[in-house]
Amino acid sequence: MGIKPYEKDKPFVYDLNWDEWQSWVKENGESAFRAGQIFDWLYIKRVFSFDEMSNLPKALRDKLKDQFEFVTLSEITKYQSQDGTVKFLFELEDKNAIETVVMKHNYGNSICVTTQVGCRVGCTFCASTLGGLKRDLRPGEIVAQVVKAQKLLDETGERISSIVIMGIGEPFENYEATMNFLRVMIHPKGLNIGQRHITVSTSGIVPNIYKFADENLQVNLAISIHAPNDALRSKLMPVNRRFPFVDLIEACKYYIAKTGRRITFEYALMGEVNDQPEHAEELALVLKDMPLSHVNLIPVNFVAERDFKRTPRDDIFTFQRILEKGKINATIRREQGSDIAAACGQLRAKHMESSK
Numbered sequence: 234m235g236i237k238p239y240e241k242d243k244p245f246v247y248d249l250n251w252d253e254w255q256s257w258v259k260e261n262g263e264s265a266f267r268a269g270q271i272f273d274w275l276y277i278k279r280v281f282s283f284d285e286m287s288n289l290p291k292a293l294r295d296k297l298k299d300q301f302e303f304v305t306l307s308e309i310t311k312y313q314s315q316d317g318t319v320k321f322l323f324e325l326e327d328k329n330a331i332e333t334v335v336m337k338h339n340y341g342n343s344i345c346v347t348t349q350v351g352c353r354v355g356c357t358f359c360a361s362t363l364g365g366l367k368r369d370l371r372p373g374e375i376v377a378q379v380v381k382a383q384k385l386l387d388e389t390g391e392r393i394s395s396i397v398i399m400g401i402g403e404p405f406e407n408y409e410a411t412m413n414f415l416r417v418m419i420h421p422k423g424l425n426i427g428q429r430h431i432t433v434s435t436s437g438i439v440p441n442i443y444k445f446a447d448e449n450l451q452v453n454l455a456i457s458i459h460a461p462n463d464a465l466r467s468k469l470m471p472v473n474r475r476f477p478f479v480d481l482i483e484a485c486k487y488y489i490a491k492t493g494r495r496i497t498f499e500y501a502l503m504g505e506v507n508d509q510p511e512h513a514e515e516l517a518l519v520l521k522d523m524p525l526s527h528v529n530l531i532p533v534n535f536v537a538e539r540d541f542k543r544t545p546r547d548d549i550f551t552f553q554r555i556l557e558k559g560k561i562n563a564t565i566r567r568e569q570g571s572d573i574a575a576a577c578g579q580l581r582a583k584h585m586e587s588s589k
């Protein structure tokens with residue numbers, strides 16, 4: 234799935250999960266406790282060089298230097314919204330730019346991470362897809378976004394307590410890297426983010442919804458549904474032509490049956506496109522056999538290159554009421570960072586434009 238990740242001679246230190254570090258120390262003739270020390274330096278002390286790993290013997294540090302690299306994630310710009318949302322535009326080693334967003338809530342800080350440079354899924358309302366897919370991120374490049382943001386929050390004694398994998402890219406097209414990222418994030422000896430505080434969002438890559446259901450994780454799943462039927466969804470999301478609506482709904486039912494967990498359905502309201510009462514009625518019917526499901530209504534952010542109107546406030550509430558009447562739990566997403574181009578891909582799109 235997806236295209237090739239960034240080819241490098243050496244892996245990144247953040248590419249390896251706990252079990253992989255255990256194997257690495259063993260294969261390199263080191264004591265097993267060294268894996269714990271390395272993990273501690275990376276995720277608890279959060280250092281960005283091998284030289285700082287002072288309780289490791291020099292020979293081991295040299296070996297690490299020889300075999301691994303730290304991710305270079307330099308800040309191109311940082312925008313701070315009035316509501317506390319901070320959006321970072323980071324530059325990777327190969328000069329590609331990615332976005333990471335840190336949001337402040339009354340329950341803590343959450344981070345939205347990017348999994349690919351660009352996206353090929355082509356959702357018509359999304360700026361991330363402009364320019365197509367450049368490459369997949371390596372697991373370590375996804376991990377680095379969290380470590381870097383946490384390091385900045387360390388200055389004020391704050392912690393990232395939840396993660397949404399909803400930034401640029403389709404995580405289920407970079408499936409293995411996303412799973413390794415999750416394994417690193419949830420490990421109790423590392424950042425130890427609660428699985429139920431992590432959400433991975435897919436546009437509907439059906440085979441990997443089945444795979445994810447079988448992973449035996451407690452991580453939340455969100456599906457970007459955005460339409461109540463096959464025809465409209467195909468117009469808005471070309472991915473629906475690869476994986477038709479009916480197959481997507483089947484996969485969702487499998488996931489719920491297998492995991493006993495609910496799914497959040499993301500529904501971006503686009504004025505006069507998918508936001509009419511009949512759309513809400515149809516959606517309620519589609520989801521009625523999934524009693525645990527929940528719809529998150531998202532008033533669409535304006536994207537200059539796209540031509541969607543905003544749904545009037547009253548119509549958003551009408552949509553919500555119809556769903557609730559159909560016994561579907563629905564909430565309206567609080568807008569965050571709307572003053573700083575918060576829709577995914579907008580900063581990167583601007584940056585690409587200005588670097589031409």
Ligand code: SF4
Binds near residue numbers: 356361436
């Ligand atoms: S919404 Fe997500 S899957 Fe769709 S084009 Fe944008 S980044 Fe890709």
